[in-house]
Amino acid sequence: MKLKKISNISVDCVVFGYDTLTKSLNVLLIKRYLESKTEADILVDDYVLTGYHVCENETLDDAATRVLKELTGLTNLYKKQFKAFGDPDRLMNEKDLIWIKHEQFNLRTITIAYYFLLKTEEVALEENKYQAKWFPIRNLPDLGFDHEKIILEAHEDLKTKCLHEPIIFELLPDKFTINEVQDLYQSILGIEIDNRNFRRKLIKKKYIIALDEKQIGISKKPAQLYMFSKDVYEKIFEKNYLIHI
Structure with missing residues (x-):
């Protein structure tokens, strides 16, 4: 019909x-x-x-x-x-x-x-x-x-x-580097972000899980891979900023 x-x-x-x-x-x-x-x-x-x-x-x-x-x-x-x-x-x-x-x-x-x-x-x-x-x-x-x-x-x-909210992870691969997260934030917000400060803040988040894996198929030094854990996020996250930039 x-x-x-x-x-x-x-x-x-x-x-x-x-x-x-x-x-x-x-x-x-x-x-x-x-x-x-x-x-x-x-x-x-x-x-x-x-x-x-x-x-x-x-x-x-x-x-x-x-x-x-x-x-x-x-x-x-x-x-x-x-x-x-x-x-x-x-x-x-x-x-x-x-x-x-x-x-x-x-x-x-x-x-x-x-x-x-x-x-x-x-x-x-x-x-x-x-x-x-x-x-x-x-x-x-x-x-x-x-x-x-x-x-x-x-x-x-x-x-x-x-x-x-952790919506940026809808735009990233399941396994990502810290630089890829920073690049995405910079693309969305249209600003430059201090690399060292951003990395320090992000890896402290318990819902950003370090994997026992690194990038493959690249010519430069491979970077550490991470994943976002929605389960951990929902358990510990309080209604506040996901990350301060």
């Missing part, structure tokens, strides 16, 4: 991915492209967040999970609903109006924004039907609708939350 969509309520998903090779926090965007039917003109050519209308008898969380799965094939990822966007003029850009007419969207659509955290290598983009592509958070392309605003507000929320 085909679900009936609610014409003026949607979800938009900011998918954050971290690339350990480039040390870049990225956002997954999809291509928005429309050519004129009568002339050889390109009417719309930019990128947007993935999103869709909420269907009747569907929760907001279920809608966001559905949209993410359609884009990436993934489920059970870290997910946070962080804000609703409903300004009357949020869809009034000239290109947006052309797109809305073509897609028959409601001009007064309110969107509920979520962000998800994953590792970039978890998403296969080669045959993605949405022409999805990763972009560094600090080098975004031309974006449609109010999606730049949504991304920047999601990023601000992530900056705050990563200092209070």
